[in-house]
Amino acid sequence: MKDGLTRERLLAAYRVMLLTRLLDSKALGLHNQGKIGSYTSSAGHEAIHVGSVYGIDKQDWIFPYYRDQGVLLARGVPVEQLLNRYFGNASDAMKGRDLPNLYSFRECRIFSIAAPIASNLQISVGFALAARMKGENIVAISYFGDGATSSGEFHTALNFAGVYKAPCIFICENNQYAISVPFKRQTASQNVATKARAYGIEGYAVDGNDFFAVQTAVSAARERALEGLGSTLLECLTYRHSAHSTADEWKRYRTQEELEEWMKKDPLKLMKDYLIARSIMTVDNERKLQDELQAEIVAAVKSTENIPPPPEESLFEDVYATPALR
Template identity: 40%
Template structure:
């Protein structure tokens, strides 16, 4: 106990030293590439910057119960880094006060923390808009096979979105939303992960499933809600899920997956699994309470989870300027003690590199990581939206043409001699044929019977479910023309 007490006496002095070095959870800005919280001379030699989190409570005198609660889990790399932060050769603590949570320096001057920095957090980038490597950039090398698959899957996702969107407009499926303009995010991030990593998506991440081997026929079956659909037709289109691919089924409510991701990641930690959880969210989802609960829980429990935010400028029709006053999403991580980085979401190489580094830190150091990918939603929010009502066509066209992530990555792959015009034509024609055939098969496959609406939730249906089923059958018998004829009653 005496050792813990002596160690706490040096906190204030150590903090002052570290602040002069640009520390406190944020390294000195490296203007060339990495975000301020990813200080590194090269990706392969990346050294994590120590950061401030709840474990500084260990420097205070403890009650026996409190000490036991901390010792319930093994010490992590993050804790050891914090231990070195607390150690100091100076005993000068005459300008510090002891409070629950640790000692803190005091000042006689009244100073408020500024609401935002004068300079925005830089955005990590590897490729310029022409698909050329930026000189001096740090990035994870990508071989030919991985690069070609990344590009092929981006093309597949692009074509799949176009065809399914048209199918909805023709009345063949009820709903759809696209990943247009954001194809690099899901494909490149998936390429940097392993099959053991668990995915909790929002709804614009079909590229992750595509990368992991989910077939075009499986996509079509879900959108058409037929008997081959793993959700048995009970979900809206694009609400994919696959136990085989460690892809938790998409849920319509926004941000509910973030606290769940923290909990799943903590279970991986307790089981000593060499895997992490990746939870995707849009910028609009950060306005939900579950965003804050999920990040705080993950930080405190030191859970190996990557929170990946797609900041595409629009939460349906709400511009980011109407959502928050902060410098985007990346700065929110520091408030919870989470290491964070801002990435160009239209740069596949940057995303691949950042996620690779984030995964290594999340698993080896048992910590949460926040990634903000700056991008633009070129398509409408969904088939229920008309984005031309709230943004200019010129703005949409600019991002569709000049900042297109698929075109940018294709130029880099072609410059390496790994892709040709002939391959481009062959791949696009093949994918289109496969998709049209998958849709034809999905349309002809029978729908699940009505009983599937009331099964799989309870071992034995509850009385209220039985009553609902009875009422539904009575309604169908009175108005048979208002219900699908291909559904077995």
């Protein structure tokens, strides 16, 4: 198997892709039941998420954005911790603060997410340069959408990364829309990858529905970064299967035909077909895996949904070094 991707590793990758899709569907259900706040679905992004994490090392730092549930699960964040975040309960690492999809899992080397789009990019560049000064042999990988590439932060981060040859990988998850704005209204450039040239870094367009394409491109970008050859921008092309978030109605700006065309390239289906065609997995094994993961999710919801909210007194914890009032 290419690039050290053994059968076990491929099955593990498929498992986490499927877990991401099933947990996503559960989270949408929990929102519809009024149990969690607004939620941004990751359906359609699984090959980018899992493929990219399988292309980096455990030591590398991750700077995700709000749609990156599969990145978190592939890095090893337990399902219960994601659910604690969604419920904003007393066991939530962020003590119930902020929207469900804004995460922070320092122990997994996952940097905190802030809501402004592209705000993680400059931080990832500074982080990568600091790590290099400290002699650490790691890369910083950051994630963002196609809409985020129109922000000043995108330009500043890539420019700085180019000048200082920062050991960074920039993953643009181009899902064709920024809420309701289609990609052709986002930029007059041919694509996002080509923008890399202006910053003197490498840039490639990658099939974001293909786990192998993403894994291979990220792994090569990591090698380049650690050889001192600088950053890489990878534009991973995919499609957002559902609405931007639970707060909008996608049928007002996208057609059913467009969705159906992209659903033929569903990353989960492509990976499943590949594994079955090469006898790495059988149809039966896959069904069993689905049942097993569903049971795991149901058990995780059961163990987290009744945890009470964080105590009110915790509201000002971690806010001031010396609280003004007690």
